[in-house]
Amino acid sequence: MEHQQAGNEGATLSQRGRSFIKPxxxxxxxxxxxxxxxxxxKKNPTGIIxxxxxxxGVMFDVLKDKITETGFFDSCTIDHFNYFGGMDDTSHAMAxxxxxxxxxxxxxxxxNVVVMNGLTTIVHCLAQVICDEGEGILIPTPLYAGFxxxxxxxxxxxICPVHLSSEKGTDGxxxxxxxxxxxKGLSEAQExxxxxxxxxxxxxxxxxxxxxxxxxxxxxxEFCKRHGLHFVSDEIYLTTIFGAGKQAVSALSIEENPLxxxxxxxxxxxxxxxxxxxxRIGGLVSWSDSVVKSMNSLLTFNQTSGLACYVFSKLLLxxxxxxxxxxxxxxxxxxxxxxxxxxxxxxxxxxxxxxTATGLYVWCDFRKVLDEPTxxxxxxxxxxxxxxxxxxxxxxxxxxxEPGWFRLVFATHKEYLKEAFDRLRGVLxx
Amino acid sequence: MEHQQAGNEGATLSQRGRSFIKPxxxxxxxxxxxxxxxxxxKKNPTGIIxxxxxxxGVMFDVLKDKITETGFFDSCTIDHFNYFGGMDDTSHAMAxxxxxxxxxxxxxxxxNVVVMNGLTTIVHCLAQVICDEGEGILIPTPLYAGFxxxxxxxxxxxICPVHLSSEKGTDGxxxxxxxxxxxKGLSEAQExxxxxxxxxxxxxxxxxxxxxxxxxxxxxxEFCKRHGLHFVSDEIYLTTIFGAGKQAVSALSIEENPLxxxxxxxxxxxxxxxxxxxxRIGGLVSWSDSVVKSMNSLLTFNQTSGLACYVFSKLLLxxxxxxxxxxxxxxxxxxxxxxxxxxxxxxxxxxxxxxTATGLYVWCDFRKVLDEPTxxxxxxxxxxxxxxxxxxxxxxxxxxxEPGWFRLVFATHKEYLKEAFDRLRGVLxx
Numbered sequence: 064m065e066h067q068q069a070g071n072e073g074a075t076l077s078q079r080g081r082s083f084i085k086p087x088x089x090x091x092x093x094x095x096x097x098x099x100x101x102x103x104x105k106k107n108p109t110g111i112i113x114x115x116x117x118x119x120g121v122m123f124d125v126l127k128d129k130i131t132e133t134g135f136f137d138s139c140t141i142d143h144f145n146y147f148g149g150m151d152d153t154s155h156a157m158a159x160x161x162x163x164x165x166x167x168x169x170x171x172x173x174x175n176v177v178v179m180n181g182l183t184t185i186v187h188c189l190a191q192v193i194c195d196e197g198e199g200i201l202i203p204t205p206l207y208a209g210f211x212x213x214x215x216x217x218x219x220x221x222i223c224p225v226h227l228s229s230e231k232g233t234d235g236x237x238x239x240x241x242x243x244x245x246x247k248g249l250s251e252a253q254e255x256x257x258x259x260x261x262x263x264x265x266x267x268x269x270x271x272x273x274x275x276x277x278x279x280x281x282x283x284x285e286f287c288k289r290h291g292l293h294f295v296s297d298e299i300y301l302t303t304i305f306g307a308g309k310q311a312v313s314a315l316s317i318e319e320n321p322l323x324x325x326x327x328x329x330x331x332x333x334x335x336x337x338x339x340x341x342x343r344i345g346g347l348v349s350w351s352d353s354v355v356k357s358m359n360s361l362l363t364f365n366q367t368s369g370l371a372c373y374v375f376s377k378l379l380l381x382x383x384x385x386x387x388x389x390x391x392x393x394x395x396x397x398x399x400x401x402x403x404x405x406x407x408x409x410x411x412x413x414x415x416x417x418x419t420a421t422g423l424y425v426w427c428d429f430r431k432v433l434d435e436p437t438x439x440x441x442x443x444x445x446x447x448x449x450x451x452x453x454x455x456x457x458x459x460x461x462x463x464x465e466p467g468w469f470r471l472v473f474a475t476h477k478e479y480l481k482e483a484f485d486r487l488r489g490v491l492x493x
Numbered sequence: 494m495e496h497q498q499a500g501n502e503g504a505t506l507s508q509r510g511r512s513f514i515k516p517x518x519x520x521x522x523x524x525x526x527x528x529x530x531x532x533x534x535k536k537n538p539t540g541i542i543x544x545x546x547x548x549x550g551v552m553f554d555v556l557k558d559k560i561t562e563t564g565f566f567d568s569c570t571i572d573h574f575n576y577f578g579g580m581d582d583t584s585h586a587m588a589x590x591x592x593x594x595x596x597x598x599x600x601x602x603x604x605n606v607v608v609m610n611g612l613t614t615i616v617h618c619l620a621q622v623i624c625d626e627g628e629g630i631l632i633p634t635p636l637y638a639g640f641x642x643x644x645x646x647x648x649x650x651x652i653c654p655v656h657l658s659s660e661k662g663t664d665g666x667x668x669x670x671x672x673x674x675x676x677k678g679l680s681e682a683q684e685x686x687x688x689x690x691x692x693x694x695x696x697x698x699x700x701x702x703x704x705x706x707x708x709x710x711x712x713x714x715e716f717c718k719r720h721g722l723h724f725v726s727d728e729i730y731l732t733t734i735f736g737a738g739k740q741a742v743s744a745l746s747i748e749e750n751p752l753x754x755x756x757x758x759x760x761x762x763x764x765x766x767x768x769x770x771x772x773r774i775g776g777l778v779s780w781s782d783s784v785v786k787s788m789n790s791l792l793t794f795n796q797t798s799g800l801a802c803y804v805f806s807k808l809l810l811x812x813x814x815x816x817x818x819x820x821x822x823x824x825x826x827x828x829x830x831x832x833x834x835x836x837x838x839x840x841x842x843x844x845x846x847x848x849t850a851t852g853l854y855v856w857c858d859f860r861k862v863l864d865e866p867t868x869x870x871x872x873x874x875x876x877x878x879x880x881x882x883x884x885x886x887x888x889x890x891x892x893x894x895e896p897g898w899f900r901l902v903f904a905t906h907k908e909y910l911k912e913a914f915d916r917l918r919g920v921l922x923x
Contacts, residue, residue, distance in 0.1 A: 073783035073786075073787070074755075074783075075623070075723070075755040075756060075781070075783070075784075076622055076623060076783055076784065076787055077621065077622065077623055077624050077625040077628065077690070078625050079621055079622075079625055079626075080621060080622035080623060080783075080784075080787045081783075081787065083621075083622065083787045083790040083791055084783075084786050084787050084790050085790065180610050180773075180795070180796055180797065180798070181796060183793055183794060183796075184794045184795070184796075187794045191507065191509055191510060191513075191647075192506055192507060192509075192510035192513065193505070193506060193507055193510060194507050195507040195508050195509055196509075198507065209793075212793060213793075213794075216790060216791070216793075216794075217621075217791065217794065260507070293505070325504075325505040326505060341798070341799030342798050342799055342800060343610075343796050343797065343798045343799070351505070353503035353504075353505070353506055353510075353511075353514075354505075354506065354510075356503075356514050357503070357506055357510045357511065357513045357514050360513040360514050360515065360646060361513055361646070361647060363613055363639075363642060363643075363646075364613060364614045364617045364643075364646075364647065364795075365610070365614070365794075365795075366610060366611060366613075366614075366773050367610065367773065367797075367798055368610070368771070368772055368773045368797055368798035368800060368801040369771030369772055369773070370772060370798060370800040370801050370804065371798040371800050371801070374800065
């Protein structure tokens with residue numbers, strides 16, 4: 064049996080097959096390293112503590128008990144295709160969940176929610192449904208790093224950045240997004256010859272942690288309306304709010320929404336709010352018949368498991384458990400870890416951060432630590448952190464235009480955080 | 494809040510977004526009807542009995558007990574992305590499973606198995622990795638109907654049919670595939686200007702039920718070698734063999750395989766052999782570094798659930814349960830249902846069928862029932878069956894070139910079959 068490698072690597076692939084293989088960015092490289100050499104206090108005490116990936120690692124005990132109680136399946140979620148069964152139940156459950164927790168002013172029916180195997184897949188498909196190759200989507204930066212591969216790897220959609228500045232804006236906060244900046248981003252893209260088809264907003268924001276107000280969201284919607292753009296609101300952190308008295312404002316809740324159905328889309332998924340990155344359920348809420356129809360035609364390739372559908376269709380609808388157990392426990396734990404993290408950061412003179420009430424991370428300013436204000440210096444600091452055994456995600460990976468910002472994910476065991484902070488302190492004192 | 498429909502449907506989508514929306518074929522239409530009006534002896538006794546979809550509906554009790562015993566999860570399959578965790582465990586488990594049950598002559602390591610959310614997704618991605626848009630894949634017909642959407646909806650790969658005839662071939666069987674026919678199919682495609690990149694073989698075959706011999710597989714491999722084509726063997730029914738003394742021959746088991754690593758690929762998934770269409774685990778076995786690398790770059794969009802990975806990584810490796818419980822029970826039940834079906838068909842003078850020892854279906858010859866030998870008459874017969882409340886899949890949906898063939902899936906409850914056969918008898922007597 065002859066099994067030799069061709070000398071010319073990839074020569075037998077199609078052009079697009081070769082094009083899928085992109086060099087890994089700094090965040091993906093760090094993820095690989097953490098996967099190979101992950102910290103474990105007993106088994107691998109010198110391994111890397113991963114504070115880079117936005118995963119909620121502190122709710123497994125609660126979920127496990129609940130899932131065990133729920134049971135896992137019925138026949139239809141296992142032995143039959145589930146895009147007419149289990150996934151439809153999940154659409155129904157997510158619709159009901161968002162009616163309540165996003166406060167939708169318009170009824171969301173099950174047919175308005177397209178469920179796929181994660182929000183990553185939804186973004187990758189939606190980008191293709193609303194953009195042809197080479198067309199663009201406006202995204203404020205720093206942006207959710209996953210958008211880069213979601214839009215680029217297979218969809219070949221350009222991200223047209225709307226660069227935000229750390230200088231405090233009119234509302235007294237850093238990285239403020241304004242319509243003037245959106246107009247500027249749009250003009251810059253058009254000058255480069257890119258046809259812009261939409262705007263992606265993330266609220267609560269990743270990595271900044273901010274929550275857009277109703278007034279802000281409305282102004283972004285009006286900007287889209289004015290320019291005939293799709294407005295897409297990514298609300299995957301909708302209920303991950305631990306700050307007292309804080310609440311997210313969903314685009315779904317805005318009565319004055321000026322957009323027509325074909326241009327208004329909301330993204331939701333269970334990965335963050337339900338501490339379930341690995342379960343793979345994401346959804347698109349849309350009242351656009353044509354968008355839903357086009358997305359549905361891709362369902363066969365993007366089915367999620369009947370096991371996942373069965374479990375989370377029940378959990379999304381279990382208001383008593385959500386209100387009495389899951390949400391309060393999640394908020395209490397995240398708040399404690401956030402405060403612990405903030406206390407640590409407060410002791411480091413050279414580092415500041417943007418206070419937050421949402422998400423699983425803090426956006427930290429390490430600019431004073433850099434030898435010079437360049438992305439090379441940021442990468443060098445990142446390497447020193449990795450070498451010391453702690454991984455944060457450098458701002459360059461989020462297309463932040465100012466070198467020296469890092470995202471620190473705190474939603475992990477407190478003893479891991481303590482060890483990670485000791486290591487970080489070591490890096491900063493050398 | 495203004496939410497109006499645009500008058501021009503789909504005008505706000507991209508061109509490709511519109512192109513994803515394809516008219517439903519006859520099989521998909523029937524599937525829709527069955528979903529809306531499915532038979533249930535108590536709740537919907539006049540509903541349609543679906544003998545169209547190839548699903549194994551008679552093993553849920555065994556699976557349920559085993560899955561409950563296995564437990565469902567650990568932290569890493571739920572709260573973290575699983576393309577470096579759970580899916581890797583599934584790659585390992587599928588590699589070990591195929592070493593044993595496919596009798597691979599070359600060691601399959603975990604890095605040779607790309608796992609995604611179902612074989613549908615694997616085919617859709619592999620087609621893009623080895624073909625550019627408009628290029629073609631040779632597939633003998635009748636073919637697995639799913640290939641049509643897998644290759645066409647998003648990948649835009651042409652299926653170049655190799656039409657088989659029901660006239661008995663040199664080996665005494667109908668629909669025999671020979672190298673002469675492959676050469677003819679290749680020439681026809683080339684004459685149409687299509688650049689052919691590969692050949693898809695399905696063994697055990699769907700819908701024919703035949704098993705290719707080692708000699709036949711070797712001749713197909715040599716054909717591919719001669720023409721520089723990718724050879725792809727779809728073996729999703731590998732262990733679904735109920736005929737006494739019968740066994741599938743995997744392409745993996747052929748020592749004399751003349752193909753290099755970059756042109757030899759095997760498809761496997763749990764949907765059929767494990768009665769788990771809804772669980773969504775499919776895999777590509779390949780020793781081609783570049784194919785694996787390109788497929789892996791698409792993993793992020795094609796993750797399967799950590800819940801599914803956790804459960805089936807264990808089941809694939811549980812040889813004792815497979816050998817002592819699952820396989821013998823499955824074979825016994827399928828054999829009984831097949832024999833019941835064959836007995837029914839034997840009583841119908843106007844219908845014959847190809848005896849089989851594999852799969853979940855029988856390929857049936859209704860040509861004598863048609864008013865005339867046309868696909869219109871086939872569709873008319875199909876409509877009469879649907880109206881009588883029983884759905885089979887007509888051969889046109891499988892690109893069979895002779896009108897009048899139907900696939901009948903028997904892997905369902907015996908009382909459903911009995912009712913379905915009564916209804917079919919009614920259709921044929923009118």
